[in-house]
Amino acid sequence: MDTLNILLMGFISVVIVNNLVLTKFLGICPFLGVSGRIDMAFGMGLAVTFVITLSGTLTWMINNLILIPIGLEVTRYVCFILVIAGAVQLVEMYLRKFFPSLYDSFGIFLPLITTNCAILGLCLFINLWGIDNLLEAVVLSFGAGIGFTMAICIMAGIRENLNLADVPQCLKGAPITLITAGLLTLAFMGFAGMIR
Amino acid sequence: MILASLSQLWNSAWPAGMTMLGLGTAFAVVLLIASEKLKVELDPKIEQIHEALPNLDCGACGYAGCTSYAKAVIQNPELIGKCSPGGPATAQKIAEVLNLQVSDSGPMHRPIVHCRAHTNDKTSLAEYAGLQTCTAANTLPNAQACKFGCLGFGDCTIVCKFDAIHIIDGLAVVDYEKCTGCTACVKACPRNIIEMVPFAHENMMVVACRSAETGKSTRANCKVGCIGCGICAKQTDIFTVDNNFAKIDYKSYQPTEQTETAYNKCPTCVIVYRGPSAPEPRQPAPKTAAAKA
Numbered sequence: 001m002d003t004l005n006i007l008l009m010g011f012i013s014v015v016i017v018n019n020l021v022l023t024k025f026l027g028i029c030p031f032l033g034v035s036g037r038i039d040m041a042f043g044m045g046l047a048v049t050f051v052i053t054l055s056g057t058l059t060w061m062i063n064n065l066i067l068i069p070i071g072l073e074v075t076r077y078v079c080f081i082l083v084i085a086g087a088v089q090l091v092e093m094y095l096r097k098f099f100p101s102l103y104d105s106f107g108i109f110l111p112l113i114t115t116n117c118a119i120l121g122l123c124l125f126i127n128l129w130g131i132d133n134l135l136e137a138v139v140l141s142f143g144a145g146i147g148f149t150m151a152i153c154i155m156a157g158i159r160e161n162l163n164l165a166d167v168p169q170c171l172k173g174a175p176i177t178l179i180t181a182g183l184l185t186l187a188f189m190g191f192a193g194m195i196r
Numbered sequence: 197m198i199l200a201s202l203s204q205l206w207n208s209a210w211p212a213g214m215t216m217l218g219l220g221t222a223f224a225v226v227l228l229i230a231s232e233k234l235k236v237e238l239d240p241k242i243e244q245i246h247e248a249l250p251n252l253d254c255g256a257c258g259y260a261g262c263t264s265y266a267k268a269v270i271q272n273p274e275l276i277g278k279c280s281p282g283g284p285a286t287a288q289k290i291a292e293v294l295n296l297q298v299s300d301s302g303p304m305h306r307p308i309v310h311c312r313a314h315t316n317d318k319t320s321l322a323e324y325a326g327l328q329t330c331t332a333a334n335t336l337p338n339a340q341a342c343k344f345g346c347l348g349f350g351d352c353t354i355v356c357k358f359d360a361i362h363i364i365d366g367l368a369v370v371d372y373e374k375c376t377g378c379t380a381c382v383k384a385c386p387r388n389i390i391e392m393v394p395f396a397h398e399n400m401m402v403v404a405c406r407s408a409e410t411g412k413s414t415r416a417n418c419k420v421g422c423i424g425c426g427i428c429a430k431q432t433d434i435f436t437v438d439n440n441f442a443k444i445d446y447k448s449y450q451p452t453e454q455t456e457t458a459y460n461k462c463p464t465c466v467i468v469y470r471g472p473s474a475p476e477p478r479q480p481a482p483k484t485a486a487a488k489a
Contacts, residue, residue: 062219067215070211072211072215075215075216078216079215079216079219082220082223083219086227089227089230093230093234094230094234097235097236100236104260104263104264105260164327166327166328
């Protein structure tokens with residue numbers, strides 16, 4: 001029961017309170033780049049969720065089972081990037097085989113998941129937060145992916161409606177998108193302090 | 197001293213190197229297996245056709261982008277001439293890749309706007325202050341007096357990827373130097389006044405109006421509308437008057453003396469030239485007191 005409680009709290013925390021995009025400002029590139037249409041945003045969110053879960057889990061294992069026993073914590077970044085790049089390659093091959101239309105519409109943003117700092121950030125945060133069991137690491141990684149999907153889908157929904165809004169000429173395009181993102185962040189700041 | 201620190205460096209570096217090597221090898225094996233299992237067979241012709249295409253992803257062919265057009269054209273060679281930005285040269289290259297002969301596809305198609313009314317020529321019944329797009333304005337009956345003319349909010353300008361159509365003083369004007377004939381503006385125009393026309397000559401003669409109202413109402417709505425008087429149709433056969441406006445049979449248009457006479461005789465000057473080096477359109481004579489008398 002206690003474990004379940006911790007897992008649930010951790011999940012909610014990483015999805016809402018410590019949302020990587022909206023409170024830690026990580027992964028802004030796809031957040032602004034692929035949030036034009038809600039179906040693409042959702043696909044992107046799913047791809048990132050897959051990569052982040054896989055790499056969060058693997059990096060926790062590599063860190064705790066290989067790097068810490070040997071005393072090689074300094075090579076963390078290199079190892080983590082290696083894991084993330086490998087996972088993205090896997091996703092890319094999978095999408096190309098089974099969802100060619102989604103693969104075409106992502107274009108450059110698919111390989112760019114590699115450099116999505118939300119993923120590396122999460123892998124490092126898991127260490128920073130001192131997570132010491134595998135299950136928690138898996139749940140947190142998955143939660144971070146869900147949080148990213150939620151954020152990008154909210155943004156895509158707003159931007160779809162924004163297309164019909166009467167935006168002043170000087171704010172059209174990127175400026176109004178950034179302002180929207182800022183307001184969204186402000187709203188999510190309201191959750192701060194709810195858990196932990 | 198230097199030797200000692202070098203060996204120290206080596207001693208602390210090799211475990212890191214071995215770890216990275218081990219991890220890298222493990223991932224390489226996983227990816228190798230995955231690439232074998234998830235292999236996608238690609239026809240090498242797709243790549244060749246894709247290289248021959250202009251890679252603008254404009255969508256003129258009716259496909260999402262050049263890649264999907266390349267795939268479609270292999271399945272169905274009838275689609276060869278669909279790439280309008282590439283033109284005949286691209287069609288020829290695709291045909292070479294597919295080992296086919298391409299027939300002459302005729303002159304290039306370019307859009308013409310069937311309206312020549314700038315802001316001063318139009319009449320408004322009321323001031324339109326709604327959404328500043330043609331699609332929205334077109335849903336209202338009274339956004340401007342003429343129900344057939346260019347609204348001038350620039351839906352066509354937004355969709356144009358080549359910066360080739362602009363709203364100049366309330367009228368969409370095609371820049372034929374930049375236009376590739378991708379038909380995006382034709383699809384965007386809610387009033388359907390942009391039409392693709394075979395440009396057999398550098399400049400084409402165009403009846404720049406589609407007003408189906410009677411001559412009297414057209415005159416009330418616009419200074420330069422076609423009133424369907426039929427003077428042009430009397431000069432030569434390529435003009436036909438139907439639904440209160442004149443049309444040109446673009447396929448059989450040849451610049452002759454008769455068309456020139458029709459051009460000069462048009463009372464509202466709605467017959468104009470469109471093209472990269474088109475002359476300035478004639479302006480209707482202002483109604484003076486002398487003309488009335």
